[in-house]
Amino acid sequence: MSGSPQTLELRIDSLAAGGDGVGRAADGRVVFVPVTAPGDRARVAVEPGGARFARGRVVELLEPATSRTDPVCAVFGSCGGCVWQHVARDAQLEARRTILRDAIERIGGIRLDAPPEIVACPSPYAYRSRTRVVVEAGRVGYRRRRSRAVCATSRCPVLVAPLEEALRALASRPPMDDGEWEIAAGDDGNVCTTRLGARERAPGRLVIHAAGERIERSAGVFAQSNALLLDPLARAVLEAAGSGERAVELFSGAGFFTIGLARRFEHVVAVEGDPIAASDLENNVGNAGLSQVEIVRTAVEHALGLPALARAAPDVVVLDPPRTGLPRGLAPAIGALDAARIVYLSCDPATLARDVSTLVPLGYDLVSVRGFDLFPQTAHVEALVVLERRLRA
Numbered sequence: 001m002s003g004s005p006q007t008l009e010l011r012i013d014s015l016a017a018g019g020d021g022v023g024r025a026a027d028g029r030v031v032f033v034p035v036t037a038p039g040d041r042a043r044v045a046v047e048p049g050g051a052r053f054a055r056g057r058v059v060e061l062l063e064p065a066t067s068r069t070d071p072v073c074a075v076f077g078s079c080g081g082c083v084w085q086h087v088a089r090d091a092q093l094e095a096r097r098t099i100l101r102d103a104i105e106r107i108g109g110i111r112l113d114a115p116p117e118i119v120a121c122p123s124p125y126a127y128r129s130r131t132r133v134v135v136e137a138g139r140v141g142y143r144r145r146r147s148r149a150v151c152a153t154s155r156c157p158v159l160v161a162p163l164e165e166a167l168r169a170l171a172s173r174p175p176m177d178d179g180e181w182e183i184a185a186g187d188d189g190n191v192c193t194t195r196l197g198a199r200e201r202a203p204g205r206l207v208i209h210a211a212g213e214r215i216e217r218s219a220g221v222f223a224q225s226n227a228l229l230l231d232p233l234a235r236a237v238l239e240a241a242g243s244g245e246r247a248v249e250l251f252s253g254a255g256f257f258t259i260g261l262a263r264r265f266e267h268v269v270a271v272e273g274d275p276i277a278a279s280d281l282e283n284n285v286g287n288a289g290l291s292q293v294e295i296v297r298t299a300v301e302h303a304l305g306l307p308a309l310a311r312a313a314p315d316v317v318v319l320d321p322p323r324t325g326l327p328r329g330l331a332p333a334i335g336a337l338d339a340a341r342i343v344y345l346s347c348d349p350a351t352l353a354r355d356v357s358t359l360v361p362l363g364y365d366l367v368s369v370r371g372f373d374l375f376p377q378t379a380h381v382e383a384l385v386v387l388e389r390r391l392r393a
C-alpha cells in the first residue's frame with residue numbers, strides 16, 4: 001500500500017512489547033498506536049504500509065479508556081524513557097503479564113497453563129537507583145522517542161530522590177564531556193556521576209544490600225536498578241537456584257547473585273566478561289569471607305570450552321544475560337553442562353523465549369515463569385524462568 005495516511009476509527013485492545021497500543025482495523029491489519037491505552041476509542045491516522053501491520057497516530061481521542069491516568073512528567077510524550085505514564089498501574093501490570101505470556105507462547109512455542117505472576121514494584125515512581133543520561137552540547141537528558149535527539153530534562157520522577165537531585169545538578173552545570181553518563185546511587189544515598197565508556201575504573205564506589213548480602217561495585221559497572229525490588233529479586237533467583245554441591249553462574253557482574261549462591265553451594269564458577277565487574281566480584285567474594293568461588297574473567301562464549309566449566313558438572317546454571325540474550329551457539333553449550341536446573345533471569349521476553357525454545361529440545365522442561373515490575377512507567381518486562389532437566393528413561 002502507498003500514498004497518504006488513511007484515517008480510521010480504532011479501539012485499542014492491548015499494549016505491545018514496545019509500549020504502543022494495539023488495535024485491529026476492519027481489514028484485519030494490526031495497527032500500533034503510541035500513547036494509547038487499552039479501551040481507548042480513537043480516530044487514528046494510519047501510515048501506508050504492509051498488508052498485516054501498520055503504524056498510526058491519534059488524531060482525536062473519541063473515548064478515553066478507564067485504564068488511563070494522568071502522566072506526572074513534564075516531558076512525557078517526547079522523552080523516550082517512560083512510554084506508559086498515561087496507563088494506570090493495574091493496566092501496566094496486566095500488560096506485562098500478557099507481553100511475557102505472549103512471548104513464551106508465540107516465540108517460545110510453549111503453552112502456559114496460567115498467566116505468569118508479576119511481582120509489582122511497591123511504588124510506581126521514585127524507585128530507580130541507576131540511570132543513563134546523554135550530554136550533548138550543554139544539554140542533559142534522555143533520547144527522545146524513536147530519535148537520537150536529546151530530550152533535555154532536569155527532572156525524572158522515576159528516580160530515587162538522591163538521583164533526581166544529582167540529575168538536577170548535572171543539568172544545571174552540564175559537563176563539557178559529551179556522551180553517555182551514568183548516575184547511580186548506593187542504598188546509603190551516596191551518588192556517583194560517571195562518564196561511561198572509559199577503559200579505566202571510575203573512582204566512585206557504590207554499595208547495595210540484598211538478600212542479606214553486601215555488594216560493592218565501581219561506578220559504571222552494571223547493577224540492578226530498582227532500589228525497591230533488589231531484595232525480592234535476589235531472593236527469588238537464589239530460591240530458584242536452591243542449594244547443592246556445584247553452581248555455574250554466567251554473566252555474574254559484580255556478584256549480586258554470586259555471594260548468595262556461594263552460601264548455598266559448595267563450589268561456584270562465576271563467569272563475567274567486564275574486567276572491572278570481575279574485579280569487583282573478586283573483592284565482594286573476599287569481603288564476604290568466601291573461598292569457594294572460581295571467577296572466570298572472559299566472555300561466556302569462550303568460557304564454556306575452558307576446563308573450569310568443562311569439569312563443573314553443576315547442579316544448577318544461573319544466567320542473567322544482557323537484553324540480547326544468549327550469544328549464538330551458547331544454548332547448546334549450556335545444555336551440554338547437563339545441569340539439573342537452569343535459572344534464567346532476562347530483561348527481554350523475546351530473547352528469553354527464543355533461548356528457552358532452544359533449551360527445551362536439549363532435554364529441559366519449562367517449570368516456572370515469573371515477571372518483575374522492575375521499571376514501572378516503561379514497557380520493560382524482567383522475567384525469571386526455571387527449566388528442569390527431563391527425567392531420562
Ligand SMILES: C[S@@+](CC[C@H](N)C(=O)[O-])C[C@H]1O[C@@H](n2cnc3c(N)ncnc32)[C@H](O)[C@@H]1O
Nearest residue numbers: 222251252253256272273274299300320321322
Ligand atoms: C544483566 S547484567 C547482570 C549482572 C549481574 N547478574 C547483576 O545482577 O548485577 C549482565 C552482565 O553480563 C556481562 N556480560 C555481557 N556480555 C557478556 C559476555 N558475552 N560474556 C561475559 N559477560 C558478559 C556484563 O558485563 C554484565 O555484568
